Amino acid sequence: MKNKRNILIVGGGTAGWMAANLFAKQWVKKGFTITLLESEEIAPIGVGEGSTPYIKQLFDRLEISEDEWMPKCNATYKNGIEFTNWTNKPGYESYFHPFAMDLDSFHFNTFKEHIMFRRRGTNINVHPDDYFVMSQLTSQNRLPFAGPNFPFKAHYAYHFDSALLGKFLKENAVKLGVKHIQGKVTQVEVHLNYDIAAVHTQKGQRIEADFFVDCTGFRALLIDKTLKVPFLSYQDSLLNDAAVAIPSEKKLTLSPKTISDALSNGWRWEIPLTNRIGNGYVYSSQHLQSDAAETELRRVLGEGADNMEARHLKMRVGRSEKHWEKNCLAVGLSQGFIEPLEATALQIVQVTIEQFIEQYERGKYQASYRDFFNDGVNAAFDHIRDYIMVHYLANNRNDSQYWKDCRGDLKISDSLRQILEVWSAGENLDFELERQAISKYYPSLSWHVILSGMGVFPRSSDQVSQISKQIEVQKNNIQKYIHRCLVNYQD
Amino acid sequence: MHITLIGNKVENSIASCLLASQLEEEVDITLINCAQKTHHRTICSEAFGPLIRRFLNAMGISESKFISKTGALPHISSLYVNWTKSKFHPSFAIPFPHQLDELKHTELLSEIDRTKKQGQSLPHPDSFYFNQVLAGQSREPYSQYSFPFDSDYGFYVELNKLSDFLGNYLAANYGKKLNVVEEQDAKTCLENSDLIIDTRTLEQFDSDEFSNTLLSQCKRAIETDIENCEGSYSPMQYHAIEHGWIYQISGQNHSKLGLVFNDDLSVESAKSLLINYADRYFGCNNLGVDSIHSIDYRSLVRKKIWQGKTLYLGPAMGKLEHLGSFNHDIFLSSLINFLALFKQSTDLNQAAQLYNQHMAETINSVIDFQLAMFGFANRIGKPFAFDLSTRKAPTPSLAHLLSQWQKNGCVVASDLVKSTLVSAEQWNALLCGLNVFGGKKESDQSNDEAVKARAKFYETCALNFPQIGECQRDKNEE
Numbered sequence A: 001m002k003n004k005r006n007i008l009i010v011g012g013g014t015a016g017w018m019a020a021n022l023f024a025k026q027w028v029k030k031g032f033t034i035t036l037l038e039s040e041e042i043a044p045i046g047v048g049e050g051s052t053p054y055i056k057q058l059f060d061r062l063e064i065s066e067d068e069w070m071p072k073c074n075a076t077y078k079n080g081i082e083f084t085n086w087t088n089k090p091g092y093e094s095y096f097h098p099f100a101m102d103l104d105s106f107h108f109n110t111f112k113e114h115i116m117f118r119r120r121g122t123n124i125n126v127h128p129d130d131y132f133v134m135s136q137l138t139s140q141n142r143l144p145f146a147g148p149n150f151p152f153k154a155h156y157a158y159h160f161d162s163a164l165l166g167k168f169l170k171e172n173a174v175k176l177g178v179k180h181i182q183g184k185v186t187q188v189e190v191h192l193n194y195d196i197a198a199v200h201t202q203k204g205q206r207i208e209a210d211f212f213v214d215c216t217g218f219r220a221l222l223i224d225k226t227l228k229v230p231f232l233s234y235q236d237s238l239l240n241d242a243a244v245a246i247p248s249e250k251k252l253t254l255s256p257k258t259i260s261d262a263l264s265n266g267w268r269w270e271i272p273l274t275n276r277i278g279n280g281y282v283y284s285s286q287h288l289q290s291d292a293a294e295t296e297l298r299r300v301l302g303e304g305a306d307n308m309e310a311r312h313l314k315m316r317v318g319r320s321e322k323h324w325e326k327n328c329l330a331v332g333l334s335q336g337f338i339e340p341l342e343a344t345a346l347q348i349v350q351v352t353i354e355q356f357i358e359q360y361e362r363g364k365y366q367a368s369y370r371d372f373f374n375d376g377v378n379a380a381f382d383h384i385r386d387y388i389m390v391h392y393l394a395n396n397r398n399d400s401q402y403w404k405d406c407r408g409d410l411k412i413s414d415s416l417r418q419i420l421e422v423w424s425a426g427e428n429l430d431f432e433l434e435r436q437a438i439s440k441y442y443p444s445l446s447w448h449v450i451l452s453g454m455g456v457f458p459r460s461s462d463q464v465s466q467i468s469k470q471i472e473v474q475k476n477n478i479q480k481y482i483h484r485c486l487v488n489y490q491d
Numbered sequence B: 001m002h003i004t005l006i007g008n009k010v011e012n013s014i015a016s017c018l019l020a021s022q023l024e025e026e027v028d029i030t031l032i033n034c035a036q037k038t039h040h041r042t043i044c045s046e047a048f049g050p051l052i053r054r055f056l057n058a059m060g061i062s063e064s065k066f067i068s069k070t071g072a073l074p075h076i077s078s079l080y081v082n083w084t085k086s087k088f089h090p091s092f093a094i095p096f097p098h099q100l101d102e103l104k105h106t107e108l109l110s111e112i113d114r115t116k117k118q119g120q121s122l123p124h125p126d127s128f129y130f131n132q133v134l135a136g137q138s139r140e141p142y143s144q145y146s147f148p149f150d151s152d153y154g155f156y157v158e159l160n161k162l163s164d165f166l167g168n169y170l171a172a173n174y175g176k177k178l179n180v181v182e183e184q185d186a187k188t189c190l191e192n193s194d195l196i197i198d199t200r201t202l203e204q205f206d207s208d209e210f211s212n213t214l215l216s217q218c219k220r221a222i223e224t225d226i227e228n229c230e231g232s233y234s235p236m237q238y239h240a241i242e243h244g245w246i247y248q249i250s251g252q253n254h255s256k257l258g259l260v261f262n263d264d265l266s267v268e269s270a271k272s273l274l275i276n277y278a279d280r281y282f283g284c285n286n287l288g289v290d291s292i293h294s295i296d297y298r299s300l301v302r303k304k305i306w307q308g309k310t311l312y313l314g315p316a317m318g319k320l321e322h323l324g325s326f327n328h329d330i331f332l333s334s335l336i337n338f339l340a341l342f343k344q345s346t347d348l349n350q351a352a353q354l355y356n357q358h359m360a361e362t363i364n365s366v367i368d369f370q371l372a373m374f375g376f377a378n379r380i381g382k383p384f385a386f387d388l389s390t391r392k393a394p395t396p397s398l399a400h401l402l403s404q405w406q407k408n409g410c411v412v413a414s415d416l417v418k419s420t421l422v423s424a425e426q427w428n429a430l431l432c433g434l435n436v437f438g439g440k441k442e443s444d445q446s447n448d449e450a451v452k453a454r455a456k457f458y459e460t461c462a463l464n465f466p467q468i469g470e471c472q473r474d475k476n477e478e
Helices: A014-030 A055-061 A108-119 A133-139 A162-175 A221-226 A289-306 A345-363 A367-393 A401-406 A414-424 A429-436 A444-453 A466-486 B009-022 B051-059 B063-070 B101-118 B130-136 B159-174 B183-191 B267-282 B329-346 B350-378 B396-408 B424-433 B451-464 B473-477
Strands: A006-010 A033-038 A077-079 A080-084 A094-098 A155-160 A179-182 A186-192 A196-201 A206-208 A211-214 A231-233 A244-246 A258-263 A265-273 A277-285 A311-315 A318-320 A329-330 B002-007 B030-035 B073-074 B075-080 B089-097 B155-158 B180-181 B196-198 B211-213 B220-227 B236-243 B246-250 B254-261 B293-296 B300-302 B310-312
Touching: A006 A014, A006 A206, A014 A033, A014 A055, A014 A162, A014 A345, A014 B473, A055 A155, A055 A345, A077 B002, A080 A133, A094 A133, A094 A444, A094 A466, A094 B473, A108 A466, A133 A466, A162 A179, A186 A221, A211 A221, A221 A329, A244 A289, A258 A289, A265 A289, A277 A289, A318 A367, A367 A414, A367 A444, A401 A429, A414 A429, A414 A444, A429 A444, A466 B246, B002 B009, B002 B183, B009 B030, B009 B051, B009 B293, B009 B329, B030 B183, B051 B063, B051 B155, B051 B329, B063 B155, B075 B130, B089 B130, B089 B424, B101 B130, B101 B424, B130 B451, B159 B236, B196 B293, B236 B267, B246 B267, B254 B267, B329 B350, B350 B396, B350 B424, B396 B424
Parallel strands: A006 A033, A006 A211, A033 A179, A080 A258, A211 A329, B002 B030, B002 B196, B030 B180, B075 B236, B196 B310
Antiparallel strands: A077 A155, A080 A094, A186 A196, A196 A206, A231 A318, A244 A277, A244 A311, A258 A265, A265 A277, B073 B155, B075 B089, B211 B300, B220 B254, B220 B293, B236 B246, B246 B254
């Protein structure tokens, strides 16, 4: 990486500081200079307060313990996401999407078999909540930390105050040797070969670098405005483009889950922190005005949010055609955004940075490595979008035009169409996920949970067969197993 | 319908218990116990596999009661010593499967894959099997309520205690249902029976009715009982030696120790060898020559187990080689299968045909396993008949299994016949243990991070299992 040792990160939100930390950890000792330029005038958007288990690897990589960062960020643990009111099919009004744990692998095949029978019309009652230790742990507000003689691994994530996390990461990055400059970018200077040469700030500074990281949020100052990399909108697949966030007072009991509750024209998140609850309403501005969204959210939240200020956000949903172009890497909202339904935003940020480090080290500036990187990040975006889309396609609500439009004439990728066809035909979904090699984005568990949890099944036979009875016996055995496992977990 | 059971007390007790509890009232059962001729019995194995628990379950006998009345010890693993030349794992275990092994199966597959690609040997195969950890720490396979993972296991049982226990059980529960007839009145009774279940010890072996299933060149055996050191427990062991193999089966108070050997060794030399072994490996330094007796070691199986109106089970059916101690399991399997077919069937001739086919598969599955054990044993001057590393597998079913192993890196349940007594996990343990198709570049991998992590995980899990003899099953069973 000779002659490319000077990296400038433009923008200091969570994405910027994550990049600063990971680059510094990897490269400062090798003689790189990592600088982060942020503007005091531009407040970071703070993309959500939820995460996926992938984020644990960030703290592991940075050698930061939970005891160190969690209290400073008002963080709580997260076992998964509870989806409520996305359908009104009897028995399927809610379901829990659990994070994976070793204990749930033992009966996962049985779960899939039962689902397969139901998909083929057998008269049985199958709901994912009945099959997972993690789901039942969560329903009892327990964390996946067992006693010392029960050494089974569980994946979990966190809820946190993203502004505080940004602050924590900033302090850590500075400790790791990142140079922090304040200033608002007014101009971007490019070389004749269209590489970025330097940025100019309002204070008249000219800051040169070998490599630039665009963390300027939806403005996408470098990747879009300067390098003109096209932006591919997901608006024809996902309707939501706005959100309103209102905190509320904390509850007495902290629940280790995010709640995703469908409302009239979108959905509401509820994220418990140690000091407050983060709430928000993600909706389609085509279907609902911002003030109406705020009113509806306040009505749901009740008195706990009465004196809390609302914050309205617009979302640019889609992705950049390339995330690494010339000597610039886009990270965070500048590279794209999928609505926060599965709290994947920071995971994409992290994957982008980690993949960039790996491909940059392997291939330096070679185009083939850059293309490989871009293809990988694009695939992650598109497949996550597909999974998010299923939530909307599988709804059966008729209480607003919005929900009808969500299962209307939307653009569905070939990949998702094939998955849904396999599911409807009662064929083996794992084979299809394997054939498309997409389990790394969402594993088999997630696909089976969402489709069964939303009751995407054909009409079942009226007859109770011998198989139905056998399945009931197996379900009872799984319940006993789960009960025996739960004994090991404290409240 | 009139069924007569005639034969040895142990097999008769087991069979009559099962028949009396499972068959309808309209079936008359007569029991004729013959004087036991133990000197004619081929090696008297006392190890029962998981089918014994199925038997107990069918009878409604709790394991705690069974253990307290018979002194049975759990049988969860067998140890094979010196069957390979491996420097780093001269011994390996073939445990019964434990549910926890599923978690480490992916690791096993990737290790096998690596072995194939890089030519290195596997880490010690025992490290993949939880039951071997339990066996190594003398722990019960029966866990606490808060550790809900099941294991296959059987029991080591002293046959006389088992026989007494089942005799009492029969008298107390089915005394009225059974007609007990003295041996001298057997003839009339047998003539009047619709079906005879014969478990008598064989007197005549050399007839066309039998197939010779002896696999090794070892045709003679000696055997003795040794007292256990106080509190000691070890899993069943098979040690390959220059002229044959030594076996040891644990009991509550004593262990059975035997040597199966070829013609290169005289009986006197064999006895000296066994005495020497008992001292070196089994902590017995007072074994006398007189306490060791010779055994007529044969391996013969009746070609048709159900012939006309007679079903030959247990000793009357024949015996396989003692390696792996499958004979009692074959007996239990033959009995359970008979009951299933008998209850469904209206045509006994058709049932007999199906039954013989089914049992042939079961027996062949065990023979395949023993063939692989003898055939892949990688020893200098091996006393065994086969060398599969340079020859084709002698049976189509074994050839199929080995090709699946080579292709997929493991054996799975669908590669096996349905009626097999050997699980896919046991096949994998055998083929890994003998380093079949494995790399030749051996290295000590005990410090490998994955091996250490696996060991730590299993050792932590093992803490949930009581030491043998300290298990309170009653509490859990309730």
